[in-house]
Amino acid sequence: MIIAANSQQVRRLLNWSELQYSDYIAKKGIEYLKSIIDADDWALEQLTKSGQFWKWWRNHWYQRDQVFLVKRKPAHSVSALLVDYDYLHTVAGVYPYADIMEQAYGLLMEGINKKAVKDETKTKGNVCT
Structure with missing residues (x-):
């Protein structure tokens, strides 16, 4: 309840809608990931799929609010x-805590493996026999 009341008060003070507030949190989260990991857009997209990261990020955000x-x-x-x-x-x-980054790294590696299999399947499909 306190988190919701605080975020509502922040939005009111800044004249932001709920969407603007949420977008700002997400933008800063992605900015954060870019600052700690030298990754291309694809890798960054994989890392943003980590639910644990976003839970940690929002908790950290609400403390700063x-x-x-x-x-x-x-x-x-x-x-x-x-x-x-x-x-x-x-x-x-x-x-973030080490386990959060480990989960994000695991998602990244899973994405790399899926991409490699997909690319290999495409390549095999294009080979003439």
Whole structure:
């Protein structure tokens, strides 16, 4: 209940819809993954399939929302609040638990194996006998 109330209060302060709020969380999550892993778009797509990562990311996000609500200055304009909010949600210096990254790595390897099998099947289908 507190998480929902806090996210609703953040959205109200920033004049964001629920969709804008969710999109921002997702955008920052992907930005975070890009910052810790040197991966191409395909690999990044595989990593974003990790439910455990997103659960951790949202939990981490909601904790930062709580800090934002406590530390915000009531007289700030929306644009000033956005700057503060973005600063508090920077992706630098954030590291997930090892098991979260292991699961994400497992999903990446599973995706690589499926892609390799698919590519091999295509190649065999194109060979003339």
